[in-house]
Amino acid sequence: MATTYNPYENVLKVMDEAVELGGLSTDTYEMIRNPQRELKVYLPIRMDDGTIKVFEGYRVQHSNIRGPFKGGIRFHQNTDLNEVKALATWMSLKCAVVNIPYGGAKGGITVDPTKLSKNELMRLTRRYTFAIESIIGPDKDIPAPDVNTNAQTMAWVLDTYSMLNGKPCPGVCTGKPLELGGSKGRPSATGRGVVISTKLILAEHGKTLSGSRIAIQGFGNVGANTARIAYHRGAVIVALSDVSGAIRCEDGLDADAISKFVEEGHLLADYNESGVEHISNEELLLTDCDVLVPAALENQITIENASKLKCKFIVEAANGPTTAEADAILKERGIVLIPDIFANSGGVVVSYFEWVQNIQTLTWSREQINDMLEDILTKAFAEIKEVVHKKNCSWRMAAYIVALSRLITANEVKGLFP
Template identity: 45%
Template sequence: MAKLIQENDLNNSAVDDTQSPPLASKNASLLSDAGKRLEKALKHIDISEDAIARLRYPKATLSVHIPVRMDDGSLKVFAGYRVRYDDTRGPGKGGVRYHPGVNLDEVQSLAFWMTFKCALLDLPFGGAKGGITVNPKELSKSELERLSRGYVDAIAGFIGPNIDILAPDVYTNSTIMGWMMDQYSIINRQLVRGVVTGKPLTLGGSQGRNEATATGAFYVIEAILPKFDIKPEQTTVAVQGFGNAGAIIAELLFKAGYKVVAVSDSQGGIYAPQGLDIPSIRHHKAQSRRIKAVYCDDSVCSIVEHQNISNAELLALDVDILVPAALENQITAANASDIKAKFIFEVANGPIDSAADEILLAKGIKIFPDILVNAGGVTVSYFEWVQNRNGWYWELEEINQRLKTKMETEVEKTWAIAQKLEVDMRTAAYIHGLNRLGEALDAKGTRDYFKQ
């Protein structure tokens, strides 16, 4: 039931390379928008035409349909995807998301971002991504397990610890990753821990992986703000998205002394100018699955003064730091003029589109891009992959120290590029990643080499 989609199928075999932006297909709006960021970077570096041509499209795209027997005996068929954008620097690496909005364009775009994220962090991986079009909240745990195992059955020949490595993403977690690893091992009749990262610790997972995206983002924020002489206790923060990454980054910032004044999830948000008690809110949400402005003393929680706000209102709050930690395209040309934050740290993938970028930069807002800010997840996934291969596992303190060093190193290198070339941090991040990708691609030979 799997169909390998060729590049020509995606791009109608009539793409005019002299007219279309790099890495853009005429039918893939999100991927096309992602490619516009690359155009800005290309103006500042010397990279071969061969490398650009290789990066223009995904290397391989797999579309599958997964039949699942539901608990009531009925059969439902779900669409799934896996895209390996580039594997020049190593096997593909990227998460699998479960969401009703998943489509091929989104997965290709996420794989594109992963390609540059891995290069930016100097990880020996290429970029990949996967997803299933499903609302996981409508499925029982047994149905989710059958869906997850069915997805691996459908893509098993497309993935592997030296080919393409899965990880958790939106609405997937360590349990689902454990099912996927187990199913791949069953198919191959041997234990293959390295095909999946983000697994439970007892199945070969790594310390710190669950918190890695948020922890890495926290290290980036802590490395950047001193450059602007900003102190935590004088800094207000709003976090859009209170899932795994958003809730953890909110709590890390709260514990470091930042005043977190607003948080939100898909149902809406809460705002309290005096600041919120984030550990209490996390505790309450774990019990009720709802965000409420509360203060908890042990098991007793009481409501504190606050305003109920929408996600749109949260984005427009007058705060020092805005942290989009939800989904793509939350800030567009339609609402960019409403943004008042001084700094934006993208914990979500692609929360700002390219048109909004220009509006925000013109207003003097500093944007720190997803491919740098949220790279802690893939970095600790790399650590997990290494530990699986070696059979030697590190303690949490060592994991976090390695992550901190990695994030701070690449922040400083990206910052130096931005200062030297007088470009924004997103463009600097793409320049940094593109330089590494270009070197790897050119090592296989370019037109100049073969003309000699």
């Protein structure tokens, strides 16, 4: 019988290996292996047909040792506590590896948002915000968008929290609309960070982004922005996928035209242009390319397909797309992988910029935001690279060693209360 994938066990396995390889102190490590708080809430809402339906929601706060909890809220039918715990843990690691003063958290509601109307989604979001209001706030825990949530979702979170607190509270969440205190550059930040990560690792191997052949699994916010930004920098986008299927073109896809097509409400399964072939998601992962960018959900590159991949580099735009078992196969095959906790950290970095602007009543230009993002990621990349060479390890192990070292040191400096 096949073993059920558990993302939380997967992240713990990688953390344990990194602590051993890095020779890190184990005195307070057990505190980092466990979340500080797990909250499960039941959310009754009135549906449009007048019936009442109850949904399950979660908020996991992993660590605030280095600053307030920070992490997105996802709406997905397969969301469960183990997934949210793993995502919260990855957020702690992500903030630590790029050295911004946040801890990690994550939230989710078990729901298929495509089956709810906009008004039902609004009521669900507001009820969820009410349920977690006591544990979030600008100096406690700052939510953001994630899978199937967006700036509109954050506007509802902001309004609900502000009404409950009797004043405007723009710093309570990030990824908001510009009109409500959002930051320029935030919608494209995660995708931009993926492209910066790709550029950095290609340069490390004497290659350039321009002319590199890239396959991207997933065409949501992150995948679409990754495709457009890479396309504008001269990359050849050879394959893309969404929930309906995948498309491939050896001569390259027009990322701008496809984005416009999808924004008009279409799916990739309906996209037909000369030279474009329709393939399965699995075929996309096995596409012959320079760079494979998994930008969908967890558990995509596994022990079953890792030996069949035809890419030279993997840049993880999604959280946890590669299992620990697959990692070992990729390393043996010489496929270079840039891990999620660094590759997709652009979103939380620019969320940090948004939060700083909110709490200090500042406004920065898009150019400032993008320049600061590139500076932070370039510096973090150099720190990870140093560990790669020092420990002769994978980029994932090096990133985890950097992140865990900061978390463990912070724990030891603060001490244990009481």
